[in-house]
Amino acid sequence: MKNLFWGLSILLLASPSLFAETLTDVNQIIQKSNLASYYAGDDGRTQARMIIVDSQGNKQMRQFTILRKDKADLGDQEMLVFFSRPSDVNGTVFRVTKKVNSDDDRWLYLPALDLVKRISAGDKRTSFVGAHFFYEDVSGRNPAEDNFTLISSDNGLYTIKAIPKDLTTVEFSWYKAEIDTKTFIPMKVTYFNEKDEAIRQMQVLDTQVIDGYTTVMHSKIIDLTNDSFTEMQFRGVQYNLGIEDNIFSERSLRTPPKQWLR
Template sequence: MKALFLTALSTAVLFVSSQAISAEKSARDIVEQAELNAYYSGDDGRSAARMIITDNQGRQQMRQFTILRKDQQDGGVQDMMIFFSRPADVRDTVFRVVKQVNDDDDRWLYLPDLDLVKRISAGDKRTSFVGSHFFYEDVSGRNTALDNYELISENEDSYVLKGTPKHPDNVEFSYYEVVIDKEHMLPIESTFYNDSGEAYRKMEVLKVETVQGYPTVTHSRMSDLTNGGQTEMQFRFMKYNIGLPDSIFSERSLRNPPAEWLQLRD
């Protein structure tokens, strides 16, 4: 009888464990598909972008830049460069990212006034991106391998998942909840919570458009729920599959931007 009870108990534990693994796999499948749609549409892409930064007293400043991006592999290594054009205090600043799979992304910032290429350390990836409410990691995307996921609710329009960092000492949040739109399989809202369970930071997608057949976020907002203030990000002149050469994603392009690939046209 005792052996029978232990066998039944083991079977029950195994069943519960397999259910948990299946749920995690399902949640991860959803997140990974959303990551592909949000960051890997087409083989490469170019876009003009504008950030409007509003502080907690209502004062505004603006940043304009052009993004070039090329995928070495869907869901894998990716090159990205961001070339700032306005205002004068950030003109010719360049942000470069090499997105990795099983390691921290490599990030550099070129500061033209100092003629200095500054490496962004892994510890700084969750700090302000050129004075905005977006973090460096928000721009290139957080690696889904860094978090565990749980599907906490679902309706006919969206999934709601909870992401918990595998290495909580490396981030400032305790967990986050992300809403993924089923129609486009894009993250449309992410809310970050601190150790007290209080929401302190929120990203919202304000507009999605279809560009060359790819659902594309063209307007988003990041808000500071604790201190106030927000940054809106708007995208224009988006093009995919333009044939960007590997050679432009290099340290040389930090000081000598590839002008022919930065020309924006409808």
């Protein structure tokens, strides 16, 4: 699974650490960051845990396994998220068919109801199973939805301002991405409202190089309006496993592929 964000993270953030030159073309930077964040290897698997903390300090936990397979670099992509803990979400499955040239398809399987619920495009920026991560954070925001301006390239970071092309589809007015100049991983993304007040922020807290890819192992999204947050931690990250195409189907929602979840 790829890096949790070009929006989470969501969800493996990974990148070949091969780029050293300082770039000036903002679209080239965004392309490399998208590649680094979501397209490590041809496929991937990771175990993940989210700790959700509300404004009163109360905590919840979500534990799950993510499978991901690319159809092409910077192209369409398949993803499955299988929840195992706690018991009230055990068996829940989130499925994404990521599309570059149209809206992504997203489904949520609810085992208690034996129901496959389609998540509409209008709900992509709503909470992912009660966390501060949104559905779009998990599968990634399409760069074609924003206009980008390079603000600066110093202190090892490209600082980029992004303005959505359609403000009616999002809860923010613009965001600032701080991207590592060597790995092209977005290390911090801050969202602002129409008053230029910071309302939400994604932070990368830890990375490791796995199979040559800089991989985000710990990230955090904060609601800056009330200081509540969700932390995401990864372990057992693997790439290029040869996951079969037929795994990414509706059948896997009700009958999870146990050989890929061990």
